[in-house]
Amino acid sequence: MGHLAAPLDELIAEYGPHLQQEPPGGFAARGAPERKVQTHCCFCGQQCGVTLLVKNEQVVGVEPWEEFPFNQGKLCPKGVKRYLQNNHPDRLRTPLVRSDKGFARISWDEALDQVAERFQRLQARHGRDSVAVLSGASLTNEKAYLMGKFARVALGTRNIDYNGRLCMVAAGAANLKAFGIDRAANPWADIANTDLILVTGSNVSECSPITVDYIWRARDRGAKLIVIDPRLTPIARTADLYLPVRPGRDSALMNAILHAVIRLGGIDQDFIGAHTHGFDAVRDTVARYSPETVECLVGIPAHRITQAATMWTQAPRTMLLHARGIEHHTKGVENVLSCINLVLATGKIGKPGCGYATITGQGNGQGAREHGQRCNQLPGARDIENPEHRRHIAEFWGIPEPELPGKGATAPEIIEMAQRQDIRGLLLLCFNPLVSLPDAAFTRAALERLDCFVAIDFFMSETARHADLILPGSLHEEDEGTVTSTEGRVIRIRQAVEPPGEARRDWQIICDLARRLGKGEYFDFDSPRAIFDELRRASRGGTADYSGISYEKIEQQMGVFWPCPTAEHPGTPRLFEGGRFSHPDGRARFHAVDYRPPAEDINEEYPILLTTGRVVSQFLSGTQTRRIGPLVAQCPEPRAEMHPRLAAQLGVTEGALVRVVSRRGDVTLPALVVATIRPDTIFIPYHWPGEQSANRLTQRAYDPIAKIPEFKVSAVRVERVVA
Numbered sequence: 058m059g060h061l062a063a064p065l066d067e068l069i070a071e072y073g074p075h076l077q078q079e080p081p082g083g084f085a086a087r088g089a090p091e092r093k094v095q096t097h098c099c100f101c102g103q104q105c106g107v108t109l110l111v112k113n114e115q116v117v118g119v120e121p122w123e124e125f126p127f128n129q130g131k132l133c134p135k136g137v138k139r140y141l142q143n144n145h146p147d148r149l150r151t152p153l154v155r156s157d158k159g160f161a162r163i164s165w166d167e168a169l170d171q172v173a174e175r176f177q178r179l180q181a182r183h184g185r186d187s188v189a190v191l192s193g194a195s196l197t198n199e200k201a202y203l204m205g206k207f208a209r210v211a212l213g214t215r216n217i218d219y220n221g222r223l224c225m226v227a228a229g230a231a232n233l234k235a236f237g238i239d240r241a242a243n244p245w246a247d248i249a250n251t252d253l254i255l256v257t258g259s260n261v262s263e264c265s266p267i268t269v270d271y272i273w274r275a276r277d278r279g280a281k282l283i284v285i286d287p288r289l290t291p292i293a294r295t296a297d298l299y300l301p302v303r304p305g306r307d308s309a310l311m312n313a314i315l316h317a318v319i320r321l322g323g324i325d326q327d328f329i330g331a332h333t334h335g336f337d338a339v340r341d342t343v344a345r346y347s348p349e350t351v352e353c354l355v356g357i358p359a360h361r362i363t364q365a366a367t368m369w370t371q372a373p374r375t376m377l378l379h380a381r382g383i384e385h386h387t388k389g390v391e392n393v394l395s396c397i398n399l400v401l402a403t404g405k406i407g408k409p410g411c412g413y414a415t416i417t418g419q420g421n422g423q424g425a426r427e428h429g430q431r432c433n434q435l436p437g438a439r440d441i442e443n444p445e446h447r448r449h450i451a452e453f454w455g456i457p458e459p460e461l462p463g464k465g466a467t468a469p470e471i472i473e474m475a476q477r478q479d480i481r482g483l484l485l486l487c488f489n490p491l492v493s494l495p496d497a498a499f500t501r502a503a504l505e506r507l508d509c510f511v512a513i514d515f516f517m518s519e520t521a522r523h524a525d526l527i528l529p530g531s532l533h534e535e536d537e538g539t540v541t542s543t544e545g546r547v548i549r550i551r552q553a554v555e556p557p558g559e560a561r562r563d564w565q566i567i568c569d570l571a572r573r574l575g576k577g578e579y580f581d582f583d584s585p586r587a588i589f590d591e592l593r594r595a596s597r598g599g600t601a602d603y604s605g606i607s608y609e610k611i612e613q614q615m616g617v618f619w620p621c622p623t624a625e626h627p628g629t630p631r632l633f634e635g636g637r638f639s640h641p642d643g644r645a646r647f648h649a650v651d652y653r654p655p656a657e658d659i660n661e662e663y664p665i666l667l668t669t670g671r672v673v674s675q676f677l678s679g680t681q682t683r684r685i686g687p688l689v690a691q692c693p694e695p696r697a698e699m700h701p702r703l704a705a706q707l708g709v710t711e712g713a714l715v716r717v718v719s720r721r722g723d724v725t726l727p728a729l730v731v732a733t734i735r736p737d738t739i740f741i742p743y744h745w746p747g748e749q750s751a752n753r754l755t756q757r758a759y760d761p762i763a764k765i766p767e768f769k770v771s772a773v774r775v776e777r778v779v780a
């Protein structure tokens with residue numbers, strides 16, 4: 058993208074030691090590495106294979122891992138520079154406690170004793186649920202499993218959730234409703250072998266760059282490409298058909314495409330009859346959404362909608378891909394279901410080169426939502442409200458079923474409960490809600506009301522600055538484990554170096570805390586492998602069945618796709634082959650979706666739609682990537698991206714400061730004037746904190762089922778800043 062790079066010396070002056078730079082001459086100047094470790098990138102859900110170069114017990118560089126089948130050595134800018142996070146001067150190395158004079162060093166024993174005592178005191182006074190746990194979707198499967206067990210068995214609280222609540226949950230809920238399982242239906246190899254790719258709500262070139270390689274391979278074979286997005290993203294510029302949907306109107310558009318497909322005779326009645334339930338209600342609903350009826354609503358001429366339907370109907374094999382662009386909405390689940398309706402109605406799923414996937418965002422966006430760190434879930438993707446599932450896991454953990462807490466609050470609800478002081482204590486692991494949750498001013502106020510706030514992290518995130526105690530945990534390369542990539546492929550994370558200073562591995566910290574809480578017998582783990590062994594046994598018989606997966610099998614097969622229920626089972630790269638879905642009767646479910654407007658729409662006072670998202674050089678709340686010099690140089694600050702027509706109305710030129718105002722707050726940023734965005738919409742990336750935070754503007758409005766925030770639609774006004 059066309060973000061301007063500020064002079065590097067200015068940046069260094071601004072950030073001081075917080076920017077890790079490459080040595081002169083690049084990492085090659087450091088000489089030959091002492092060893093090479095094949096592992097995976099620590100950032101997005103693609104989980105590209107990388108080779109880390111280690112010298113003097115530090116990660117000093119990176120090389121391609123060409124044999125790993127997913128990315129075959131290719132990396133995006135973040136993967137190439139990720140090695141610079143290791144040995145970073147900002148790395149937390151000792152436990153810290155807040156005092157009147159700021160943070161002070163404290164021993165591990167004192168820190169852990171304090172955490173246990175303070176949480177126990179709060180629970181004795183305010184009840185067990187008054188202490189909550191918030192964890193991350195970049196954690197390994199082992200840690201995700203451990204956090205769920207720790208919250209429910211060691212703390213005995215129902216209130217545990219994770220930051221995938223801001224990322225994957227709308228897709229997950231819709232997948233579960235429609236298919237009975239929450240996983241990408243196809244391996245990425247199917248993208249390369251299809252005839253038409255429909256990408257909706259995904260800036261794949263910046264957010265999941267290696268997926269673009271699969272799209273190019275399909276294009277080289279002659280596949281067509283349709284892109285639906287309010288911004289003419291890099292991938293949209295290459296599309297055969299681009300549909301610039303107005304933010305918040307996705308389900309109306311998808312209903313109209315299905316309407317046109319039905320009109321064209323493109324539905325697969327045999328597939329619908331044999332493998333699904335509920336099509337009649339969908340057909341009746343979409344009958345009201347002709348392209349001509351919705352064209353003004355969605356901002357796309359009717360003939361273009363019909364063209365999309367024609368292309369979909371004519372392609373023998375199709376792949377529909379989506380991501381946060383349709384999921385970050387108060388109707389995120391409905392948007393995803395409207396996509397699934399199109400796929401099911403045309404029978405285009407469960408075959409080679411033909412299917413559907415949601416592209417995960419966070420590093421373990423898939424696995425972290427399967428092993429029990431969600432408020433409504435137990436290991437194996439079991440339902441915490443299902444009596445049979447509860448009995449199974451309680452028995453497996455060796456606790457009476459009534460002692461297993463029930464469904465708790467979601468991550469945004471936990472912050473709201475903290476603000477009301479219904480939650481008094483919080484344990485946070487690798488989550489930066491002050492930057493990533495909507496309405497940042499509210500989040501800050503809520504954190505300040507906590508009686509005891511403990512953060513485990515490797516860098517001092519903006520949120521950790523508000524903690525009473527900070528425990529230095531481990532970076533990706535400082536521990537072992539597994540993650541599950543966007544494809545549903547379980548892969549190995551290998552340790553390259555030891556945690557520095559007094560920093561400890563996250564799982565060791567959690568097990569130590571459990572012992573101090575008097576529950577050590579349930580957390581007698583001596584390695585991630587031991588945790589994985591318990592995890593896979595706990596998952597047996599669940600939807601996300603990992604019981605046939607071992608570290609050795611992952612090594613041999615370069616990853617294993619779940620479900621994998623026995624040691625002999627090869628894993629399941631493609632789901633739903635033969636039209637058998639994961640509901641008990643084997644049939645998929647249609648869900649009729651009626652369009653609902655966004656929670657907040659434009660009016661005279663706030664006439665512009667704001668949508669937020671990512672840039673290629675930064676990742677999520679930026680805790681890591683904002684500390685890596687070459688990545689910051691690529692995109693040093695957020696900019697308010699707007700169409701030249703809007704810029705002209707405002708009297709604004711490229712680089713001029715604009716003030717963007719919503720009902721929650723305001724930010725002042727330079728304008729980025731581009732013809733690649735709808736004139737009624739502005740875009741701001743959300744990776745920055747404080748005065749530059751896009752989430753000062755966004756709203757606390759959530760999908761009623763998934764509780765994902767509506768990051769993609771806020772009403773704002775834009776003002777020129779007069780010097």
Ligand code: SF4
Nearest residue numbers: 098101104105133136
């Ligand atoms: S950020 Fe994602 S696409 Fe980029 S190298 Fe890492 S895993 Fe691959």
